[in-house]
Amino acid sequence: MSSETKQILTTDGIPLEVSLKKAEKKNKIKAFLLVAPLLLFLFITYVFPIGEMFTRSVDDKMITNMLPKTFKAMEKWDGKELPSEEVFASFYSDYKILIENQTQGKLGQRLNKEKNGFNSITKKLMRQIKRNKIDESQSIKEQIMKTHKRWANVEYWQAIKRTAPPYTMAKYLKGMDMYFAADGSIAQVDEDRRIHRILWLRTLEIALFVTIFCFLMGYPIAHLLATLPMKYSNLLMICVLLPFWTSLLVRTASWMILLQTQGVVNDFFVMIGLVADNNRPEMMYNKVGTYVAMTQILLPFMVLPLYSVMKTISPSLMRAGKSLGGTPFIAFWKVYFPLTIPGIGAGCLLVFILAIGYYITPALVGGASGTLISNQIAYHMKTTLDWSFASAMGLMLLSGVLVIYWIYNKLVGVDNIKLG
Amino acid sequence: MSKNPEFVKFDKVDKSYDGKVLVVKDLQLDIAEGEFITMLGPSGSGKTTCLMMLAGFETPTNGEILLDGNIISNIPPHKRGIGMVFQNYALFPHMTVYENLAFPLRVRKMEKDEIDKKVDKALSMVSLNGFETRMPGQLSGGQQQRVAVARALVFDPAVVLMDEPLGALDKNLRESMQYEIKHIHESIGVTVVYVTHDQSEALTMSNRIAVFNDGKVQQLSNPSELYEKPVNSFVAEFIGENNTFNGEVSDISGDECKVKLSNGEIIASAITVKSKGEKTTVSLRPERALIEPSEKMDNMFSGKIEEVIYHGDHTRVRINLLGNPEFILKVPNSTSNLELKVKQDIKIGWNSSDARALDPK
Numbered sequence: 075m076s077s078e079t080k081q082i083l084t085t086d087g088i089p090l091e092v093s094l095k096k097a098e099k100k101n102k103i104k105a106f107l108l109v110a111p112l113l114l115f116l117f118i119t120y121v122f123p124i125g126e127m128f129t130r131s132v133d134d135k136m137i138t139n140m141l142p143k144t145f146k147a148m149e150k151w152d153g154k155e156l157p158s159e160e161v162f163a164s165f166y167s168d169y170k171i172l173i174e175n176q177t178q179g180k181l182g183q184r185l186n187k188e189k190n191g192f193n194s195i196t197k198k199l200m201r202q203i204k205r206n207k208i209d210e211s212q213s214i215k216e217q218i219m220k221t222h223k224r225w226a227n228v229e230y231w232q233a234i235k236r237t238a239p240p241y242t243m244a245k246y247l248k249g250m251d252m253y254f255a256a257d258g259s260i261a262q263v264d265e266d267r268r269i270h271r272i273l274w275l276r277t278l279e280i281a282l283f284v285t286i287f288c289f290l291m292g293y294p295i296a297h298l299l300a301t302l303p304m305k306y307s308n309l310l311m312i313c314v315l316l317p318f319w320t321s322l323l324v325r326t327a328s329w330m331i332l333l334q335t336q337g338v339v340n341d342f343f344v345m346i347g348l349v350a351d352n353n354r355p356e357m358m359y360n361k362v363g364t365y366v367a368m369t370q371i372l373l374p375f376m377v378l379p380l381y382s383v384m385k386t387i388s389p390s391l392m393r394a395g396k397s398l399g400g401t402p403f404i405a406f407w408k409v410y411f412p413l414t415i416p417g418i419g420a421g422c423l424l425v426f427i428l429a430i431g432y433y434i435t436p437a438l439v440g441g442a443s444g445t446l447i448s449n450q451i452a453y454h455m456k457t458t459l460d461w462s463f464a465s466a467m468g469l470m471l472l473s474g475v476l477v478i479y480w481i482y483n484k485l486v487g488v489d490n491i492k493l494g
Numbered sequence: 495m496s497k498n499p500e501f502v503k504f505d506k507v508d509k510s511y512d513g514k515v516l517v518v519k520d521l522q523l524d525i526a527e528g529e530f531i532t533m534l535g536p537s538g539s540g541k542t543t544c545l546m547m548l549a550g551f552e553t554p555t556n557g558e559i560l561l562d563g564n565i566i567s568n569i570p571p572h573k574r575g576i577g578m579v580f581q582n583y584a585l586f587p588h589m590t591v592y593e594n595l596a597f598p599l600r601v602r603k604m605e606k607d608e609i610d611k612k613v614d615k616a617l618s619m620v621s622l623n624g625f626e627t628r629m630p631g632q633l634s635g636g637q638q639q640r641v642a643v644a645r646a647l648v649f650d651p652a653v654v655l656m657d658e659p660l661g662a663l664d665k666n667l668r669e670s671m672q673y674e675i676k677h678i679h680e681s682i683g684v685t686v687v688y689v690t691h692d693q694s695e696a697l698t699m700s701n702r703i704a705v706f707n708d709g710k711v712q713q714l715s716n717p718s719e720l721y722e723k724p725v726n727s728f729v730a731e732f733i734g735e736n737n738t739f740n741g742e743v744s745d746i747s748g749d750e751c752k753v754k755l756s757n758g759e760i761i762a763s764a765i766t767v768k769s770k771g772e773k774t775t776v777s778l779r780p781e782r783a784l785i786e787p788s789e790k791m792d793n794m795f796s797g798k799i800e801e802v803i804y805h806g807d808h809t810r811v812r813i814n815l816l817g818n819p820e821f822i823l824k825v826p827n828s829t830s831n832l833e834l835k836v837k838q839d840i841k842i843g844w845n846s847s848d849a850r851a852l853d854p855k
Contacts, residue, residue, distance in 0.1 A: 390581070394578065394580055398577070399602055
């Protein structure tokens with residue numbers, strides 16, 4: 075058949091395919107122009123910032139730009155013995171320019187992050203240079219080493235060399251509680267200082283449990299919504315959607331009123347005699363608070379996809395299952411449940427991904443044991459102003475989400491997701 | 495083998511959903527073993543509710559339903575062992591045809607070999623061998639329908655319920671499926687309770703038909719009796735086509751009565767009318783009235799042709815007769831056809847035994 079297919083011509087003699095393309099072209103252009111504003115918007119607000127974030131997270135050009143001659147001279151240095159006179163001389167001339175521009179302080183701070191003790195010796199060197207104590211006709215190496223004995227320590231020069239590349243993965247390592255050791259290998263930070271790894275694990279744990287809680291609570295609600303008569307289901311739907319129409323901050327604050335030690339829930343427990351008045355349980359500023367508030371806030375994201383899937387399942391399927399001899403449980407488990415899997419997948423993925431990056435609620439009700447990685451990112455954005463580290467962690471979070479999405483796709487298949 | 499004439503029994507069953515309106519009123523219905531019974535009626539007449547009560551998805555508000563002598567009102571649906579074919583087939587979309595058919599057998603914990611054997615038998619019954627691995631979505635409407643029938647029969651239920659199973663099929667397929675279901679019923683002798691609003695479907699398939707209206711069984715009889723001898727004007731109107739005259743009984747003697755119309759008097763057989771002066775609706779099948787009858791008939795009138803519609807195998811003639819402008823006649827297509835023209839006056843005749851004086855509309 076295919077070998078016999080000839081090119082089909084229109085009545086005017088133009089090949090059909092060409093004619094079709096011509097006819098469709100106008101529509102295609104129209105369609106593209108319609109989506110163009112959105113594409114542009116997405117590019118400006120999404121692709122561009124992520125790119126920017128990535129450059130910021132690996133950017134280490136500051137020192138590269140500050141000490142151009144030094145690094146050029148260092149290219150020949152093997153990094154084992156003290157560098158040659160040439161390296162010292164280049165460093166001296168670079169540093170002098172920095173002093174003239176009054177940006178030498180930043181170099182000291184940055185190098186100090188690489189190795190402790192740089193700040194003081196650079197300052198000392200600066201004072202010597204400013205007092206014109208360095209005689210440029212003599213060996214600069216000797217004179218620098220004389221200002222402080224650390225300049226004669228090869229480790230400090232190795233630290234400078236490590237900062238030479240314009241890009242660094244150091245921030246990513248820091249996000250995983252690791253760092254580049256003096257010899258350039260990757261090392262773990264001391265056990266008592268590994269805060270990030272705890273936060274990552276806690277974020278995963280809380281997101282996982284919030285997803286499970288949302289599923290356990292959302293499934294029956296969604297089922298009820300899909301099966302109740304219209305007039306009741308509309309009311310219930312409004313109840314489910316009500317949180318959407320209330321400000322996130324207000325909702326979180328209301329949880330604070332409910333859950334605090336002297337709050338409504340504790341008062342009620344005391345009133346019915348469940349707990350003693352002097353032994354009220356802490357339900358806030360810990361994980362419990364984060365779980366409760368996040369589950370409530372994310373519940374609609376589970377209910378809505380489930381509802382939209384359940385709405386399409388004909389009630390006669392369950393009836394068929396029962397009439398064929400299946401107990402109500404078997405009819406549910408073998409017939410109804412498998413048909414809701416696309417909704418479960420969509421709901422769980424949605425809730426999990428939202429939960430993993432949740433910020434406001436854990437910040438307000440989480441306390442010390444309930445904060446998540448996003449709170450740490452915000453902390454570096456606002457308090458330490460280490461934006462490159464915040465960017466690195468943000469990207470790690472993003473790639474984590476992508477990995478989860480990929481695993482999900484392998485296990486369930488994204489085609490099976492049904493959001494509405 | 496003696497068949498139980500009261501295999502399924504509805505005993506004084508009432509059903510109300512809201513406590514105000516009775517959807518089913520005092521239903522008394524016996525279904526014999528191996529019978530094909532159809533519940534026929536307009537939508538909202540309570541026929542599907544009856545089926546759902548029998549299947550166990552609705553509970554009777556009052557009265558009992560008995561299956562083979564046992565009260566089943568308190569038995570949940572999955573223990574009743576009643577097969578059911580649903581309106582939209584209700585095939586499990588995530589299971590293959592084989593799995594759909596195996597479902598009722600697996601929940602009964604049958605052996606794999608036996609399941610295979612039974613599924614194979616059921617599929618060959620509906621001539622769908624080789625479709626085991628297909629998903630329901632890959633089947634045509636008629637094939638899905640046959641799978642649904644096979645699934646309802648595969649576990650050898652005593653009773654099979656069918657809730658308008660052919661409603662979604664196109665006309666030709668529907669007709670061939672009617673015969674197929676009828677033949678399956680005849681070959682395995684299962685008791686079938688069939689619900690439909692399509693009267694021709696009911697007439698072709700059933701042993702007996704229960705005509706439902708307003709929550710009550712209006713008439714329960716075999717197809718020919720239902721058509722030939724409707725007991726009230728609803729049945730006469732609902733089954734087949736019907737010409738009606740509204741009038742008043744002017745004389746009654748034995749089986750015959752005279753009915754006075756606004757401009758004329760006709761003779762009819764008295765079915766529900768009892769006394770002189772009663773209001774009545776006389777029902778007459780269009781094919782029982784003849785044009786220019788050759789033999790003598792006790793009702794002979796002349797009317798004017800209003801419209802002639804060619805239908806291929808027959809011609810429908812609308813006549814203004816005795817003040818009824820909607821009087822329909824069916825003239826079979828034959829070589830000796832009369833010339834029928836609009837505005838022409840013709841003679842019409844029928845026997846009084848074919849005109850039934852029923853309750854007034």
